[in-house]
Amino acid sequence: xxxxxxxxxxxxxxxxxxxxxxxxxxxxxxxxxxxxxxxxxxxxxxxxxxxxxxxxxxxxxxxxxxxxxxxxxxxxxxxxxxxxxxxxxxxxxxxxxxxxxxxxxxxxxxxxxxxxxxxxxxxxxxxxxxxxxxxxxxxxxxxxxxxxxxxxxxxxxxxxxxxxxxxxxxxxxxxxxxxxxxxxxxxxxxxxxxxxxxxxxxxxxxxxxxxxxxxxxxxxxxxxxxxxxxxxxxxxxxxxxxxxxxxxxxxxxxxxxxxxxxxxxxxxxxxx
Amino acid sequence: xxxxxxxxxxxxxxxxxxxxxxxxxxxxxxxxxxxxxxxxxxxxxxxxxxxxxxxxxxxxxxxxxxxxxxxxxxxxxxxxxxxxxxxxxxxxxxxxxxxxxxxxxxxxxxxxxxxxxxxxxxxxxxxxxxxxxxxxxxxxxxxxxxxxxxxxxxxxxxxxxxxxxxxxxxxxxxxxxxxxxxxxxxxxxxxxxxxxxxxxxxxxxxxxxxxxxxxxxxxxxxxxxxxxxxxxxxxxxxxxxxxxxxxxxxxxxxxxxxxxxxxxxxxxxxxxxxxxxxxxxxxxxxxxxxxxxxxxxxxxxxxxxxxxxxxxxxxxxxxxx
Amino acid sequence: xxxxxxxxxxxxxxxxxxxxxxxxxxxxxxxxxxxxxxxxxxxxxxxxxxxxxxxxxxxxxxxxxxxxxxxxxxxxxxxxxxxxxxxxxxxxxxxxxxxxxxxxxxxxxxxxxxxxxxxxxxxxxxxxxxxxxxxxxxxxxxxxxxxxxxxxxxxxxxxxxxxxxxxxxxxxxxxxxxxxxxxxxxxxxxxxxxxxxxxxxxxxxxxxxxxxxxxxxxxxxxxxxxxxxxxxxxxxxxxxxxxxxxxxxxxxxxxxxxxxxxxxxxxxxxxxxxxxxxxxxxxxxxxxxxxxxxxxxxxxxxxxxxxxxxxxxxxxxxxxxxxxxxxxxxxxxxxxxxxxxxxxxxxxxxxxxxxxxxxxxxxx
Numbered sequence: 001x002x003x004x005x006x007x008x009x010x011x012x013x014x015x016x017x018x019x020x021x022x023x024x025x026x027x028x029x030x031x032x033x034x035x036x037x038x039x040x041x042x043x044x045x046x047x048x049x050x051x052x053x054x055x056x057x058x059x060x061x062x063x064x065x066x067x068x069x070x071x072x073x074x075x076x077x078x079x080x081x082x083x084x085x086x087x088x089x090x091x092x093x094x095x096x097x098x099x100x101x102x103x104x105x106x107x108x109x110x111x112x113x114x115x116x117x118x119x120x121x122x123x124x125x126x127x128x129x130x131x132x133x134x135x136x137x138x139x140x141x142x143x144x145x146x147x148x149x150x151x152x153x154x155x156x157x158x159x160x161x162x163x164x165x166x167x168x169x170x171x172x173x174x175x176x177x178x179x180x181x182x183x184x185x186x187x188x189x190x191x192x193x194x195x196x197x198x199x200x201x202x203x204x205x206x207x208x209x210x211x212x213x214x215x216x217x218x219x220x221x222x223x224x225x226x227x228x229x230x231x232x233x234x235x236x237x238x239x240x241x242x243x244x245x246x247x248x249x250x251x252x253x254x255x256x257x258x259x260x261x262x263x264x265x266x267x268x269x270x271x272x
Numbered sequence: 273x274x275x276x277x278x279x280x281x282x283x284x285x286x287x288x289x290x291x292x293x294x295x296x297x298x299x300x301x302x303x304x305x306x307x308x309x310x311x312x313x314x315x316x317x318x319x320x321x322x323x324x325x326x327x328x329x330x331x332x333x334x335x336x337x338x339x340x341x342x343x344x345x346x347x348x349x350x351x352x353x354x355x356x357x358x359x360x361x362x363x364x365x366x367x368x369x370x371x372x373x374x375x376x377x378x379x380x381x382x383x384x385x386x387x388x389x390x391x392x393x394x395x396x397x398x399x400x401x402x403x404x405x406x407x408x409x410x411x412x413x414x415x416x417x418x419x420x421x422x423x424x425x426x427x428x429x430x431x432x433x434x435x436x437x438x439x440x441x442x443x444x445x446x447x448x449x450x451x452x453x454x455x456x457x458x459x460x461x462x463x464x465x466x467x468x469x470x471x472x473x474x475x476x477x478x479x480x481x482x483x484x485x486x487x488x489x490x491x492x493x494x495x496x497x498x499x500x501x502x503x504x505x506x507x508x509x510x511x512x513x514x515x516x517x518x519x520x521x522x523x524x525x526x527x528x529x530x531x532x533x534x535x536x537x538x539x540x541x542x543x544x545x546x547x548x549x550x551x552x553x554x555x556x557x558x559x560x561x562x563x564x565x566x567x568x569x570x571x572x573x574x575x576x577x578x579x580x581x582x583x584x585x586x587x588x589x590x591x592x593x
Numbered sequence: 594x595x596x597x598x599x600x601x602x603x604x605x606x607x608x609x610x611x612x613x614x615x616x617x618x619x620x621x622x623x624x625x626x627x628x629x630x631x632x633x634x635x636x637x638x639x640x641x642x643x644x645x646x647x648x649x650x651x652x653x654x655x656x657x658x659x660x661x662x663x664x665x666x667x668x669x670x671x672x673x674x675x676x677x678x679x680x681x682x683x684x685x686x687x688x689x690x691x692x693x694x695x696x697x698x699x700x701x702x703x704x705x706x707x708x709x710x711x712x713x714x715x716x717x718x719x720x721x722x723x724x725x726x727x728x729x730x731x732x733x734x735x736x737x738x739x740x741x742x743x744x745x746x747x748x749x750x751x752x753x754x755x756x757x758x759x760x761x762x763x764x765x766x767x768x769x770x771x772x773x774x775x776x777x778x779x780x781x782x783x784x785x786x787x788x789x790x791x792x793x794x795x796x797x798x799x800x801x802x803x804x805x806x807x808x809x810x811x812x813x814x815x816x817x818x819x820x821x822x823x824x825x826x827x828x829x830x831x832x833x834x835x836x837x838x839x840x841x842x843x844x845x846x847x848x849x850x851x852x853x854x855x856x857x858x859x860x861x862x863x864x865x866x867x868x869x870x871x872x873x874x875x876x877x878x879x880x881x882x883x884x885x886x887x888x889x890x891x892x893x894x895x896x897x898x899x900x901x902x903x904x905x906x907x908x909x910x911x912x913x914x915x916x917x918x919x920x921x922x923x924x925x926x927x928x929x930x931x932x933x934x935x936x937x938x939x940x941x942x943x944x945x946x947x948x949x950x951x952x953x954x955x956x957x
Contacts, residue, residue, distance in 0.1 A: 111469050114470060114473055120394070136470075137458020171640075171672065172674065174645075176692040176693065176744065176747075177694070216470075219421075230423070230424060234520065
């Protein structure tokens with residue numbers, strides 16, 4: 001298995017430029033978060049962790065983001081497979097539609113979702129009347145808002161993962177007697193697993209941080225971003241920063257864990 | 273701890289400034305006047321700014337709008353530069369701006385407002401409701417009412433105070449509780465304007481909001497009695513008997529008066545003063561009236577001696593202070 | 594013995610490409626090599642037999658039953674591709690075990706062969722049992738081929754399909770694997786189709802050859818037939834005939850056919866009916882050209898004996914290809930020692946002799 005060397009034998013300007021640019025970007029991303037984290041002590045974090053409403057908000061965010069990521073996986077992965085493998089008229093438009101939520105301002109997204117899922121919405125009304133499912137002020141509403149803004153990450157990553165699976169392997173599996181469903185489950189999906197997990201993790205991360213679309217549908221119960229904003233309005237910088245850092249620590253640990261799980265059992269690349 | 277906070281405030285200030293994505297460069301630029309104002313003042317202030325720019329063509333007015341408390345905290349906590357601050361509840365200025373290192377030393381009330389309920393023809397019982405039976409209809413089960421968060425927004429606690437007063441006025445025990453039961457936490461937002469789309473989409477039937485917003489958004493509204501709708505400073509003593517229990521403490525009812533002040537240390541003090549003068553003068557008052565606000569003739573002010581000379585002439589000391 | 598694989602009038606349109614009336618039959622133990630240039634439709638044909646394309650018309654029959662309407666997983670075929678297509682995320686043992694087996698068994702002359710498709714037994718049969726826990730990336734090409742075959746056999750196929758399996762390999766590896774495949778296919782007598790653009794594969798493996806061009810069959814038949822009697826100069830060049838020469842029929846008698854080729858008259862055996870005066874193409878294998886020194890012994894007949902001059906010599910190992918001008922350009926083979934013995938060099942005078950039976954006439 002061939003891997004590029006840790007240091008090229010003849011490092012040139014390009015190599016140095018890459019490291020420099022990379023360093024600048026990393027510093028840009030890390031510095032504000034580190035500075036924020038440094039404003040807190042163990043005591044201040046413990047203090048805010050003791051607040052029931054802060055804990056509840058973080059737990060709600062994690063739960064809803066999990067449901068959002070799960071939903072994205074369930075409906076997004078099949079779509080990604082269709083985009084990767086089939087050609088149909090209008091495929092380019094569908095692919096662009098998938099990316100559309102990324103360009104929609106979050107407030108607008110929230111209002112649009114309220115229009116559809118609200119008390120008098122085309123989906124909201126029947127769902128409320130027949131199934132008793134409400135989106136205004138419920139975790140379902142949070143999940144819907146999160147899913148809308150973060151689903152593209154799963155679909156795009158899964159699609160790239162599927163495109164990287166050699167279609168020949170799927171054909172061979174069929175000749176070995178595996179029907180299309182089995183082929184997908186035992187050959188295609190495992191080979192695309194890493195990409196899909198990366199996409200789902202991104203969806204999860206994006207879901208946790210969503211504010212603008214969520215707050216249109218659901219202010220209470222409060223997700224972590226809404227809670228942090230409320231703390232800022234009521235108390236100011238100190239308390240909201242503490243809650244923010246707490247959320248960061250919880251989120252970061254979770255992402256590291258997810259990333260590690262995603263990396264395990266990956267497929268070694270062979271040199272063709 | 274103090275050192276950490278300073279570092280944090282500096283860092284947060286950088287981040288805050290970046291993330292808010294507003295071009296707050298006015299401190300260095302002598303021809304830009306920065307105004308922070310409550311969201312409900314957005315429409316009238318744009319008109320006042322237009323008048324101001326006609327009068328002083330070399331000045332650009334950059335106004336930003338948001339929750340009154342939020343805008344005040346931007347100045348006090350995030351150290352953002354603003355020349356003027358105008359709030360929906362005059363209490364916000366002394367509470368946040370006078371305290372600690374003082375960011376302001378006076379304020380002038382320049383407009384009044386009233387709490388009301390807006391609705392659409394889609395709202396439940398829309399063709400039944402009027403100024404006499406409104407509290408009975410809003411108490412009915414199944415009616416969805418929206419309001420803003422009393423812990424973070426003035427109109428939120430003002431709504432609760434109004435209901436408290438209504439209970440006494442109509443001699444209807446349980447009125448406040450019944451109406452608030454139709455306005456649960458799920459129908460609450462940080463500012464009432466965030467709920468207008470919910471009203472228009474039929475998610476809620478009635479929204480507690482200011483009269484000025486009702487007129488600006490061309491929404492049907494209920495005329496509540498002046499004795500409870502917090503619009504008349506002359507009723508201040510009665511208003512005090514209405515209470516809202518919030519996480520910031522028990523707040524007694526006060527008339528809804530919009531106040532303005534100049535921020536200490538502003539580099540555009542002269543222009544800021546001119547703006548306030550325009551606002552308090554007849555042209556400013558006319559704009560406020562057109563937009564559905566109650567007027568002040570003349571404006572009331574607190575700490576008049578701290579005001580610039582030109583402005584002193586336009587105000588009267590606040591009754592009772 | 595009934596045909597184990599039959600394709601009848603298979604026609605398929607795939608975008609701009611069209612496969613036209615493909616027709617052949619394969620009996621047990623036979624190997625068909627489908628030969629043709631890139632883009633000829635070889636892989637498409639194979640994939641249609643495998644079930645990955647639905648033909649517009651025509652039938653595919655495997656083991657006597659029609660499978661045209663069946664999806665690939667119900668067709669009982671073994672499919673081996675370039676780079677062998679082992680599943681990279683599974684071990685060797687898992688690769689072989691993934692096949693879905695029925696209760697069928699392959700009827701095979703070799704009784705030691707695990708005819709029911711038992712994965713462990715197959716690994717042993719191919720001598721790769723010790724690799725059971727390895728990942729495909731760690732295998733050599735030879736080991737990969739064996740695992741790929743074991744895996745295909747685990748699904749107890751009625752027919753084997755190979756899609757350019759050696760294309761990505763270097764010449765030595767190619768030859769070695771070709772030999773192994775030949776041995777194995779003969780031992781099991783499972784009918785197989787091998788698609789390739791390399792004539793060496795055809796020479797080594799084919800019982801039957803089908804030459805495709807632009808989606809249509811150009812020539813199809815027994816391997817020796819296609820090699821010795823190509824139907825056109827396209828086929829002749831494709832199967833590696835070294836001498837493909839334009840000519841014109843002078844006369845046809847009961848003794849044979851006289852053809853004007855270049856400055857000479859070449860005699861061909863009778864039986865290839867052609868009208869006189871017609872322009873034709875002549876194909877002569879280089880190995881059918883006898884080269885001797887001009888003063889050498891006289892042949893039994895003087896037919897097709899020409900004097901010439903060596904124009905070029907090219908050595909490939911022990912074999913030397915000699916280009917001769919004898920009134921028309923001709924190529925012949927000699928072994929190195931023969932060249933030395935005759936003292937040949939560029940410019941040497943030689944005499945060439947071609948048996949009339951070796952002169953094959955083609956229409957174009």
